Amino acid sequence: MxxxxxxxxxxxxxxxxxxxxxxxxxxxxxxxxxxxxxxxxxxxxxxxxxxxxxxxxxxxxxxxxxxxxxxxxxxxxxxxxxxxxxxxxxxxxxxxxxxxxxxxxxxxxxxxxxxxxxxxxxxxxxxxxxxxxxxxxxxxxxxxxxxxxxxxxxxxxxxxxxxxxxxTIPTPEMPHSAGEILAQWTDELRTLFKANFTAAVAANNIDDLTFYFKLFPLIGEPTLGLDLYSKFITDIISQENQKFIATALKLDSGFHWVLLQLFKISSTVINEHSKIIERAYGLEYMPFIMTKVEVEVELQSCLVLNYFKETKLDTVAAEVQGTAAKTLINEFSQFLQNWSMYSRFFSVRWREFSAVGEENNETQGPLTLANPITDGSFMRKLHDENIFHTFQDLNLKYLARSSRRSVELEELPDINPLISTTLIPHEDPSSWPISSVLEDVILLLRQSLVCTVNTGQFAILAEFIASVVKFITNDFLVNFVQKRLKRLQEELNNGTIPSLRKYIPHDEETPQERARSPMAKAGSPGYHGPPQTQYQMQQSTGKFNLRGAFANIQSNLQSVVVANELDDQGNDDEINILRLHKYLIYINTLYFFQIATHKLFVEEIVEENARLLPDNFPFNDDCHRIADQLRSAESKISEQTGKLSHWGLRYLFQTALLHRVKRLLNDLFINGTDNNYIANTDDFEDLSQINSFIVKWTNFITPYQNVLYRDAHHALLLLLTDFCKNFVEKRVWALRVNELGAVKLDRELSLFISTICGLNYSLREDFTRVTQIVLLLGFDDDDFDVRTGDIKEELVNSIDWVLSPQDRAQTRSLKVDKRR
Structure with a gap:
């Protein structure tokens, strides 16, 4: 407003x-x-x-x-x-x-x-x-x-x-100042306590010794008390160790036991006397005592090591084969194992006592080796005198020489009971035929690996794992198995490759004559060696009880292997039959070796015994590094073994099986002339050809299935399946088929695939392409598109086709009675 x-x-x-x-x-x-x-x-x-x-x-x-x-x-x-x-x-x-x-x-x-x-x-x-x-x-x-x-x-x-x-304090009777008289009394008591402590040690009067030990910190002399007490307990360690050494020298053995007793005493001293020191001084003084104790322990350990070298290593190390060498390796391993266990105990207690009084009293996390040990004289002696290398060299030489001895004494089982047209179940893995060398080598590997793991020394085990991979590759896989397979291949190539059948020596030879013949030697079927050797082998296998597979096979196993019409005139050389037996045994040996090394390197050490590596290798992350090395080693061995087994099976397939399989397939999928499959009402139900094939194939493949380990047999079937599907597809593409012929061909193909693959659906998938070709031959003309020649669109989407449109059009051209 x-x-x-x-x-x-x-x-x-x-x-x-x-x-x-x-x-x-x-x-x-x-x-x-x-x-x-x-x-x-x-x-x-x-x-x-x-x-x-x-x-x-x-x-x-x-x-x-x-x-x-x-x-x-x-x-x-x-x-x-x-x-x-x-x-x-x-x-x-x-x-x-x-x-x-x-x-x-x-x-x-x-x-x-x-x-x-x-x-x-x-x-x-x-x-x-x-x-x-x-x-x-x-x-x-x-x-x-x-x-x-x-x-x-x-x-x-x-x-x-x-x-x-x-x-106020000085008096006529005591005119000195308090400080002066106190210093005088302290000096007098220091001298008195030291003398009395020494006298108590000499008299072995534990009560007086403990009494005067507790008085030193009261007069401000804890270091003197600890020095005297340390000398007392280190003298005990020294005296007891001298007794142990004298006993070992008298018995000329047991230096690993001497070292164990030495470490027991020192461990007891640390555990028991820590209680006295805690009451009188405090646990913060324990690292001081432990350092003093460790100096004496290492001095005595070096002394024991010198005696061990002089009496054992320098005299027995040259003999790296036999019982003496094995005993020495075990003692050597226990010697180092005792040191490793003591190092772990000392480091654990050192960490506990060193953390006393600290603000961050932290005793968790990875354990590290205590300084008194890493800087000690014994550790230095082990490295300076190459003790680890000596053990490693002794272990590997024993492994190599013992394995070579095992090869010299090799035994091969008799596989005649397995050669049958009736399928024989293998309920026990030990029923598969393998070379005796496999079990011996696995046993030797297991013994050497156990001895090395037990040392508790990361450097030794890490180097051993690398060395044993070389040994397995060179000595076992190449120089033994591959060499055996190559020699057998050369011998088989010089003669007629026989079918798999029983080895039957000449009738005119008696069992006694055969025993004296050149065939009756290690590696010949029927040879079992002296009873003591068999017993030793059975006792030594441990978890890898693979040998003696046929000792328990019943004599009434059905064995009906015919002279086999697949052979060339039925007169194969018996020596080549025996060579083929050996060849199959070595193939099995490769597959079982792969299984055994996985069980040894991974299952037993890493997976089944979860505390084995952490307990033996407690420092830092050593146990995890060792586990990784073992897995890597097993992987390398498995790869090399797989390559060699595949090479061996491919030779077997190409030389012993391929030409027989071709002859079996030649008469299949023919119903009329060579290139025609024309069926009529008269011969539609005639499946005599495929039925004959089924009988011949069963007689042909079952003996291999009985002898070869299931994985080896599966790998062999892969090679056979690949050849068969290519052969059948090539034949089908060359046929001229009528409507009834297409239906009959489908029936025969189904029986054929079932015979080859059985219930193995992964093998059946290899025949998908040829199966679809035969399936298309049964389609009506109305199912095809006249303009493109391919099947109609609704059928294309109803099946997962591996055939291309051009293949489907070409398949229709195989029919002779289709409408134009």
């Missing part, structure tokens, strides 16, 4: 505008008079309104002035109150400072009184303890005297040498 001034201005503006219009219209005097009267009236009205406006403005202004005056009066009152409060605060501050001064003075006086009281109590305690020491020394009560000295030593140093103490 506009204010009064704005309204007034508007009123004046309107009047001036009105007057301006009237002036422009004046024409007579009467109009001028009227205008003058109008102006006067307006002026009087305007003056009245103006006076009213001024009066109203004056009233409002006066009200505002009175309001401001009231506010000023209130502000003055508040200001007065503020000044009053400010004066009160100022007065309170003065009083507070005064009170604070009084309190500070009182606190200072109280603290001074407390210090004085404490000082007087300390001086009184000092004086009383000095008197107590004086009397205790006269009475020979050394525990009281040492305890009093300990209490004096715990007093502030300024008490003993204070002026007040100098003025």
């Amino acid at each position: 506009p204010d009064a001034e704005t309204q007034w201005d508007d009123h004046l503006s309107k009047n001036l505008a009105k007057y301006s219009l009237l002036l422009d219209k004046l024409t007579t005097l009467s109009q001028v008079t009227k205008l003058q009267n109008m102006v006067r009236a307006d002026h009087a009205e305007t003056a009245a309104q103006l006076n009213e406006l001024v009066a109203e403005s004056h009233t409002v202004h006066n009200k505002q002035i009175r309001r401001l005056e009231l506010r000023r009066t209130g502000l003055t009152s508040t200001l007065s109150q503020f000044h009053t409060a400010l004066n009160a605060v100022r007065n309170s501050n003065v009083e507070a400072r005064s009170i604070n001064t009084e309190i500070s003075t009182t606190d200072a006086e109280r603290e001074f009184l407390q210090q004085t009281h404490s000082f007087l109590n300390d001086v009184r305690s000092l004086k009383n303890n000095i008197s107590l020491i004086q009397g205790a020394l006269k009475d020979g009560d050394y525990l009281v005297a040492a305890t009093a000295i300990n209490e004096i030593n715990e007093l502030p140093s300024e008490i003993v040498n204070s002026q007040f103490a100098l003025a």
Whole structure:
């Protein structure tokens, strides 16, 4: 709403505008008079309104002035109150400072009184303890005297040498100051305690020895007490070890036992005497004792190692074969194992005692080898004198020479009982025929690996794993199995490759004559060696009991292998039959070796015994690194073994099986002329050809299935299946088929695949392509698109086709009775 001034201005503006219009219209005097009267009236009205406006403005202004005056009066009152409060605060501050001064003075006086009281109590305690020491020394009560000295030593140093103490404590009988007399008594007691401790050690008086050992820290001599005590227990270790060494030298053996007893004593010392040291000194002193003990233990360990080298390593190491070498390796392994176990014990206790008193008393996390061991003389001696290398060299030489000896004494089982057209179940894995060398080598590997793992030395085991992979690759796989297979291949190539049948020696030979013949030697079927050798072999196999597979095979196993119409005129050389037997045994040996090495390297060591590696290799992440190395080694061995077995089976397939399989397949999938498969109602049900094939195939493949380990037989079937599916597909593409022929061909193909693959669906998938070709031959003409020659779209989407559209169109062209 506009204010009064704005309204007034508007009123004046309107009047001036009105007057301006009237002036422009004046024409007579009467109009001028009227205008003058109008102006006067307006002026009087305007003056009245103006006076009213001024009066109203004056009233409002006066009200505002009175309001401001009231506010000023209130502000003055508040200001007065503020000044009053400010004066009160100022007065309170003065009083507070005064009170604070009084309190500070009182606190200072109280603290001074407390210090004085404490000082007087300390001086009184000092004086009383000095008197107590004086009397205790006269009475020979050394525990009281040492305890009093300990209490004096715990007093502030300024008490003993204070002026007040100098003025009050000396007496005519004891004129010296407290500090002087205390130093004198401490020296006397130090000498006395040391002498008495030494005398107690000489007299083997454990009570006195323990008593005086506890007194040394009371007189401020803990290091002297620990030194004397350390010498006492290290002398015990030394004396006992001398007895053990004397016994070992007398028996000329058992140095690993000597080392074990030495470590038992030192471990007992650390465990048992830590309780005494904890009560008298505190566990924080245990690392000091352990360092002293370890110096002596390593000195004695070096002495034992010297005797072990002189009496064992330098005399027996040259003979790395036989019982003596095996015994030496086991003793050597136990020697190092005892050191590893002690190192673990010492490091665990060292970490526990070293953490005492630390803010972060942390004993978790990977264990590390204790410094006294890593920097010790025994560890240095082991490295400087190549002790680890000596063990490694001895172990590997024994492994190599023993394996060569095993090859010389090799035995091969008689597989005649397995050569049958009736499928023989193998419920026990030991029923598969393998070379005796496999079990011997696995046993030797197991013994060597166990000895190496038991040493607990990461460097030894890591190097052994790498070395044993080379040994297996070179000595066993190449120089033994591959060499045997190559020699058999060369011998088989020089003659007619026979079918798999029983080896039957000449009838004119008696069993006694055959035993004296060149065939009756290691590696010949029927040879079993002396009874003692068989017993030793059976006892030595442990978990890998693979030999003796046929010792328990019943003599009434059905064995119906015919002279086999597949052979060339049925007169194969009997020697080649025996060579084929050997060849199959070596194939099995490869597959079982793969199984055995996986069991040895991974299952037994890493998986089945979860604590074996962590317990033997507790430091840092050594156990995980070893597990990774073992898995890697097993993988490399498996890869090399797989390559060799595949090579051996491919030769068997190409030379002994391929030409027979071709002859079996030649008469299949023919119903008419060579390139025709034209069936009619007369011969539609005639499946004589495929039935004949099934009989011949069963007689042909079952003996291999009985002899070859299931994985080897499966690998052989893969080769056979691959050839058969290519052969059949090539033949089908060359056929001309009528409608009935397509149905009959489908039946024969189904029987063929079932015979070859059995229930192995992965093998059946290899025939998918040829199966779809025969399936298409049975389709009606209405199923095909005349324009493209391919099947109609709805059929394309109903089956997962491996055939291309061109293949499907070509398949339709094989039919002779299709509509154009």
